[in-house]
Amino acid sequence: MIKIRAFGGYNKIGKSMTAIEADGEIIITDMGADIERLVNFEGDKNYISINDQTALVENGVIPDDRDFFEKEGKNVKAIVLTHGHLDHVWAVPFLSQKYRCPVIATPFTIKVIEHLMRNMKVRSARMLSLNTGTKYKVSDNLTIELVNMTHSIPNSSMVAIHTKYGVVAYANDWKLDDNPTLGKRPDYERIEQLNKEGVKAVILDSTNADQEGYTFSESVVRTMLEDVIKRTLSNKTIFITTFSSHIARIKNIVEISRKVNRNVMVFGRSMDMYIKAAVSNNIIDKSLIPEVAIRKEQINGLLKYVRDRPGKYVILCTGHQGEKGAFLDKLVTGQYAYKLSEDDAVIFSSRTIPTPLNIANRSMLQSALESCNVNIADNVHVSGHGSRNDIKTFLKMLKPQHLIPSHGGMEKLSSMIDIGKELGYELNKTSHLLLDGQEITLQ
Ligand SMILES: [Zn+2]
Numbered sequence: 001m002i003k004i005r006a007f008g009g010y011n012k013i014g015k016s017m018t019a020i021e022a023d024g025e026i027i028i029t030d031m032g033a034d035i036e037r038l039v040n041f042e043g044d045k046n047y048i049s050i051n052d053q054t055a056l057v058e059n060g061v062i063p064d065d066r067d068f069f070e071k072e073g074k075n076v077k078a079i080v081l082t083h084g085h086l087d088h089v090w091a092v093p094f095l096s097q098k099y100r101c102p103v104i105a106t107p108f109t110i111k112v113i114e115h116l117m118r119n120m121k122v123r124s125a126r127m128l129s130l131n132t133g134t135k136y137k138v139s140d141n142l143t144i145e146l147v148n149m150t151h152s153i154p155n156s157s158m159v160a161i162h163t164k165y166g167v168v169a170y171a172n173d174w175k176l177d178d179n180p181t182l183g184k185r186p187d188y189e190r191i192e193q194l195n196k197e198g199v200k201a202v203i204l205d206s207t208n209a210d211q212e213g214y215t216f217s218e219s220v221v222r223t224m225l226e227d228v229i230k231r232t233l234s235n236k237t238i239f240i241t242t243f244s245s246h247i248a249r250i251k252n253i254v255e256i257s258r259k260v261n262r263n264v265m266v267f268g269r270s271m272d273m274y275i276k277a278a279v280s281n282n283i284i285d286k287s288l289i290p291e292v293a294i295r296k297e298q299i300n301g302l303l304k305y306v307r308d309r310p311g312k313y314v315i316l317c318t319g320h321q322g323e324k325g326a327f328l329d330k331l332v333t334g335q336y337a338y339k340l341s342e343d344d345a346v347i348f349s350s351r352t353i354p355t356p357l358n359i360a361n362r363s364m365l366q367s368a369l370e371s372c373n374v375n376i377a378d379n380v381h382v383s384g385h386g387s388r389n390d391i392k393t394f395l396k397m398l399k400p401q402h403l404i405p406s407h408g409g410m411e412k413l414s415s416m417i418d419i420g421k422e423l424g425y426e427l428n429k430t431s432h433l434l435l436d437g438q439e440i441t442l443q
Contacts, residue, residue, distance in 0.1 A: 009172070200402065232377075241346070267292070
């Protein structure tokens with residue numbers, strides 16, 4: 001008997017955590033934060049520590065596993081993480097220790113978690129680095145396998161849990177990128193083999209289940225970026241902001257900038273964390289990316305240098321959501337010794353994640369940039385999540401017996417149920433709507 005419990009990531013995007021049980025033995029997949037609530041919780045706090053654990057749970061920032069741990073904690077055999085985005089891993093330092101089982105993830109994801117643990121002064125959990133394409137036997141009855149997928153962060157994987165009832169696949173988050181600009185394409189061969197071995201169920205990323213068509217490859221964004229950088233007048237200083245964890249995008253921005261004879265500077269704390277994790281795993285070469293500036297004096301010194309050399313620099317920076325405290329926010333609010341003007345261009349290689357806070361912050365940032373007559377290019381970006389046609393392709397390859405949508409809210413989960421219906425899945429028989437706090441049993 002397979003039992004699937006949803007802790008987070010089903011009612012809305014964020015706070016992903018699921019427990020998958022086979023005959024009393026449990027695997028937890030992902031342990032993330034609700035990023036919107038995390039930002040609200042942080043407020044003016046400079047620092048969140050392990051002592052904030054209860055408050056974080058009670059404020060809905062991290063999953064509430066207290067009752068579950070009391071009753072079934074001892075049956076958890078492993079915590080497995082799909083990728084290093086904070087809505088999938090941020091809660092690991094708070095929740096993982098008590099389970100007394102390994103935390104399994106790909107090497108880059110492990111580096112991100114180790115960084116989080118160091119930051120919160122938590123001793124490292126029992127980390128187990130597992131490459132995609134390899135398996136790890138966690139008990140006599142359960143084996144974990146990580147299957148290579150493409151997303152918007154390096155080393156992303158689908159978790160395949162091998163049980164005597166067949167494979168239970170946990171596929172959050174992914175897109176099907178056949179021309180990735182960093183890393184390998186998804187392991188289609190292995191996905192098809194899993195189908196032959198028998199897939200009992202899939203828990204599936206529904207983020208873009210309501211989007212028609214296909215999600216474009218990262219190589220398309222590379223072309224877009226090259227176009228927009230080349231078309232920006234040669235006397236302007238370019239600021240480009242993107243997701244700090246999107247190492248492929250960062251690598252492309254640096255390479256394109258150098259190709260058009262511009263030097264690159266990188267500013268921002270989160271850029272520093274993810275770039276270091278990528279360098280230490282040989283995902284990118286250390287010589288490619290300059291040292292990231294994070295201290296105010298250091299950034300001010302570099303900005304002065306840039307101001308005296310118009311048109312010579314691309315500054316890769318944080319702040320694409322207009323978030324408070326990131327580089328762009330500090331720049332437009334006069335916290336650095338650099339005044340933006342019509343001699344500057346700002347490129348958003350991102351899309352605004354549509355939460356009320358982000359929309360408000362981003363709109364304020366936009367007004368501030370416009371009032372300085374900065375040249376703005378927005379949405380030079382493609383999503384890291386597969387759209388309807390990608391989802392159909394994936395389901396036809398994997399052919400799971402049961403389909404369980406995740407990562408969305410009711411609207412997105414319902415769109416996934418509709419896709420399932422087109423492929424012959426029947427609601428409450430072979431496709432199942434699961435919300436946070438609920439569980440289902442598959443015979
Ligand atoms: Zn993700």
